[in-house]
Amino acid sequence: MKELIFRNAVTALKQPSLFEGQDFTDQLFELLQYVDPQSHTFFIDVVKEFVTNGGDENSQQLKEVMTPVLRRLHTEINKSNLINLPIYILPSVQLFANNPHLAPVLMEACEPKLRDNGAAYQHSVLGALLSLSVLPRTANSLYEFFENPMDQAANNMMESSLWNASAHLSKNMHKIFLSLLKGGPIMRDKILSWVGGCLKSNAARGMLWNVQAPEISGTALTLVSDGFMLNLGAVLLQLCQPFCTTHNDLKSLKIDPTYGAVLPEECPAKSVHLDCLHNETCLLPAREDSEGHTIKRPTAEVYNFVTECFFMSQKCIDLAMDAPIWLLHLHPSGHQLITFALKYS
DSSP: OHHHHHHHHHHHHHOGGGSTTOOHHHHHHHHHHSOSHHHHHHHHHHHHHHHHSSOTTHHHHHHHHHHHHHHHHHHHHHHOOTTTOOTTHHHHHHHHHHOTTTHHHHHHHHSOSOTTOGGGGGSSHHHHHHTOSSSOSSTTOOOOSOOOTTOHHHHHHHHHHHHHHHHHHHHHHHHHHHHHHTSOHHHHHHHHHHHHHHHHHTGGGGSHHHHHOGGGOGGGGGSOOHHHHHHHHHHHHHHHHHHHSSTTOGGGGGOOTTGGGOOGGGTGGGTOOOTTGGGSOOSSOOOBOTTSOBOOOOOOSOOOHHHHHHHHHHHHHHHHHHGGGGHHHHSTTHHHHHHHHHHHO
16 A cells, blocks of 8 residues: 555656646645654655656656755745744755755755856755844845844843754754765765855955945845855854864864865866865965966865865855944944854854
8 A cells, every 4th residue: 555655646746747736846845844754754755766666867857846845945934034934944954955866956956057146055945044144134135133222121032032043043054064965975066066156156255345335335235145154154163063173183184274275277176166265365475486486386186075174164254254244333233133143153
């Protein structure tokens, strides 16, 4: 009986025209909304049966079936804020990240159409979750919390709720990223490329104009929000914990300091996913030969995850910490907003 149920479910997903009037995207989404092990187990079993019974076109068919489900999740996240995020959202995304068949679908759905547009990274399931913050989602969005700085009692209650919600979000986003990183070499390459591309396309956040007056610059609308970058930094810092917990951790010796010297054209061969650090200003100028030409800095043959995670975290912190300073001057509760945002990150 169980096999028959799965067979019928797979047939319905692969040939929806046989079942007129049925919205299978809605039915799959409803399965995810039931936050219980049985519903999620059934969902995964259907996916497993879907992939097992079929040919080489299964991956494409699975993508066509699951992408609308991810769009529904994305829509629900955009409707929510940090406090009222539906309880089923994070477990559902975790389910996708954990499954070897669904994780590629998730990452492909999160891939921006325009990689040079920093804000495009915010318009996906992962990006929308990272955008949930006490800070506005865009440069011209309204503030949702701490609107009355004089009402200390209400602010204390709000801060307690926000602290619990943000800690829950940060913990689960770390689990999602960790699951993707553990999904094999291909998935690790995809998620690191996503993070590296995000940091590179949002490098303008660290420029002086963005610190002084981002609200009057049109370019700010092409960058991710302050909350997004702070949340991404929180995730990366948690990924750094295994080798940076103490100052004398021997695992930190795996960090290769030449990472920032790799040129963009050499990055793919050296497993480098953040290819914009070579332009960063160094404390010591590059050496020059007798004719005044810059001598190429030494680099390693290949770089490990520890090195990448460390330098990505550094870059993310750099981009996250500069711009929010302007809030201190523009919002009546700017100091409280920044203190809270930095506290939970």
